Amino acid sequence: MKPVRLAAAATLALPRWALYALGLLYILPGLIGRELWKDDAGSFGIMWTMAHGSLNDWLLPNIAGLPVYDDGPLAFWLGALCIKLFGWLVGDPMAARVSTMAIFVCGAMSVWYTAFHLGRRPEAQPLRLAFGGQPEPDDYGRTLGDAAVLIYLGCLGLLLFSHETLAVTLQGALLAYFLYRAVRYVEHPSLRNAALIGLSLGALTLTRGLLTPLVLLLTLFFTTRFLKMPPARALTELGVSVLAALAIAAVWIVPALAVRPYDLTPVAHWMAWNAEQAALPTWSSIRTFVHVGLWFFWPAWPFAGWAIYAWRRQNHLLHIVLPLSFVCALSVLIVCDPAPENGDLLKLLPPLAIMAAFGLPTMKRGAINAIDWFSVTVLTMIAGVVWLFWGARLTGWPAQFARNVLKLLPGYKPEFGPLAFIVAACASVGWIALVNWRLSRQPSVLWRAVVLSSGGLILLWVMLTTLFLPDLNYSKSYASVARQLAAQLPPGGGCIDTNVGMPQRASLAYYGALPFAGVASAGQCDLFLLQHSVRLHDKHEMTTPPGDAQWQLLWEGRRASDRDERFKLYRRTAQTRR
Numbered sequence: 001m002k003p004v005r006l007a008a009a010a011t012l013a014l015p016r017w018a019l020y021a022l023g024l025l026y027i028l029p030g031l032i033g034r035e036l037w038k039d040d041a042g043s044f045g046i047m048w049t050m051a052h053g054s055l056n057d058w059l060l061p062n063i064a065g066l067p068v069y070d071d072g073p074l075a076f077w078l079g080a081l082c083i084k085l086f087g088w089l090v091g092d093p094m095a096a097r098v099s100t101m102a103i104f105v106c107g108a109m110s111v112w113y114t115a116f117h118l119g120r121r122p123e124a125q126p127l128r129l130a131f132g133g134q135p136e137p138d139d140y141g142r143t144l145g146d147a148a149v150l151i152y153l154g155c156l157g158l159l160l161f162s163h164e165t166l167a168v169t170l171q172g173a174l175l176a177y178f179l180y181r182a183v184r185y186v187e188h189p190s191l192r193n194a195a196l197i198g199l200s201l202g203a204l205t206l207t208r209g210l211l212t213p214l215v216l217l218l219t220l221f222f223t224t225r226f227l228k229m230p231p232a233r234a235l236t237e238l239g240v241s242v243l244a245a246l247a248i249a250a251v252w253i254v255p256a257l258a259v260r261p262y263d264l265t266p267v268a269h270w271m272a273w274n275a276e277q278a279a280l281p282t283w284s285s286i287r288t289f290v291h292v293g294l295w296f297f298w299p300a301w302p303f304a305g306w307a308i309y310a311w312r313r314q315n316h317l318l319h320i321v322l323p324l325s326f327v328c329a330l331s332v333l334i335v336c337d338p339a340p341e342n343g344d345l346l347k348l349l350p351p352l353a354i355m356a357a358f359g360l361p362t363m364k365r366g367a368i369n370a371i372d373w374f375s376v377t378v379l380t381m382i383a384g385v386v387w388l389f390w391g392a393r394l395t396g397w398p399a400q401f402a403r404n405v406l407k408l409l410p411g412y413k414p415e416f417g418p419l420a421f422i423v424a425a426c427a428s429v430g431w432i433a434l435v436n437w438r439l440s441r442q443p444s445v446l447w448r449a450v451v452l453s454s455g456g457l458i459l460l461w462v463m464l465t466t467l468f469l470p471d472l473n474y475s476k477s478y479a480s481v482a483r484q485l486a487a488q489l490p491p492g493g494g495c496i497d498t499n500v501g502m503p504q505r506a507s508l509a510y511y512g513a514l515p516f517a518g519v520a521s522a523g524q525c526d527l528f529l530l531q532h533s534v535r536l537h538d539k540h541e542m543t544t545p546p547g548d549a550q551w552q553l554l555w556e557g558r559r560a561s562d563r564d565e566r567f568k569l570y571r572r573t574a575q576t577r578r
Helices: 016-027 041-051 055-059 074-090 092-119 137-154 156-161 167-187 191-208 211-226 231-259 266-275 283-296 300-310 318-335 342-357 365-395 399-406 418-441 448-467 469-476 479-487 502-512
Strands: 496-498 527-533 551-557 565-572
Touching: 016 092, 016 137, 016 448, 041 055, 041 074, 041 092, 041 502, 055 231, 074 092, 074 167, 074 191, 092 137, 092 167, 092 318, 092 342, 137 300, 137 342, 137 448, 156 167, 156 283, 156 342, 156 448, 167 191, 167 211, 167 318, 167 342, 191 211, 191 231, 211 231, 211 318, 231 266, 283 318, 283 342, 300 318, 300 342, 318 342, 365 399, 365 418, 365 448, 418 448, 448 469, 479 502, 479 551, 479 565
Parallel strands: 496 527
Antiparallel strands: 527 565, 551 565
């Protein structure tokens, strides 16, 4: 027997304006008014170099002359294109984030449509009631689509990475689109749908390499076998997917091989990087995956786990089999990565959110009410604490709160921002109205269980990225260091060699217009910028400029918020200049 009994009143769709408003409140804060932060400055540096460089820079991703062979070029192409189109209007950093907005919209829409199509299938429908009144398939599918998007937006992992110009962010959105195309293919097998699957696989290849598309393709084939699709036809059509994926990948691979940008072979280095992405799983990688996943996938994983349990007695359910197959395959791929990144977990969010949506209709009213009260209580308390810290940093009261905030930002003088205050206050009023709607009307709609958790998380994000945005810019940006350093450059000093990391190089090049050595001129400059830490943990860390030359120290500085990191600018002495 199916585990779902619902009346039509429980499947009223979330108003479109409300869904769009939540999406805008989710993605815009954290993009507008934000300087380059260390987390994603390196990716922006590649986009910025492409947008202001030549064809070689588009074929060989680099940060002001430093080649970057990881990932693929697609995410950087999108950001560079947006800089070309909108940089003159909103500035290069904000223009690059236009691509981040488009990526977010692509991922959220793909999740919605995937859940909608799965929810319309006969095996996913609720039991027919004795006297009628059960929801129509389209209404049920729309409600599940709304619930899937709300769960997707409520996941902590998405919140951390969806506002950053990273390749893993694009990979997560493309995987959501792949799921949508896979569902459409299983529903209506055709060469067209197979080719569109290949489009998503090719884009994934140009984003984060070969392994993820390969795993997705194999998993999709095994899923077609489980669903009793004819094997010969599936092999033929998925062969078309492979050809389409190769055609997309060739857009970069063929020109890069033909042009050999800067006399280098980026494709060979990229293939070598792909080969390093798989190894036997270790206990450490499994433990890290579990520990990080517990908060990264919250609240999707409890609902998804319940969906598997609730539908366990049903056979050949596409809405469980398809997302669960991809979750299992991608989880194995992640734990087999010898150097996993938290951003790689974004691949699992779309299938988990979709599967979690099908757990909501099977939950008891008491469990849903408990989730609601937990969300209201915890999120309201956290919002109150955020307001308290904001007031303390401005007024000095309570004194302990003020000290805790300001000791993290030495030298920082907080100021009252009227626009930020108004936006945060409006978001707080909206949260109060949402809670009042839930408590006063006692709605029976399915998505009531997740609208509070998603809305509360969005409230906290809006408050942090408005009230505390100047504080975050002060602590995470290298703009002040770049301007200090630019002021100390000797006239006609020429290019700069350096050992700084990718985020620092990108930030210093953008904010300070520093003439870093190009791809072909590295090691030939009379200036050297050294980055090191006063707390050495790595015996191989550089503490002096390389080589036998004599160097003169011109400048030393750091970010006020970082007690460990140091920058030193050296000039080669006249006796040792080439």
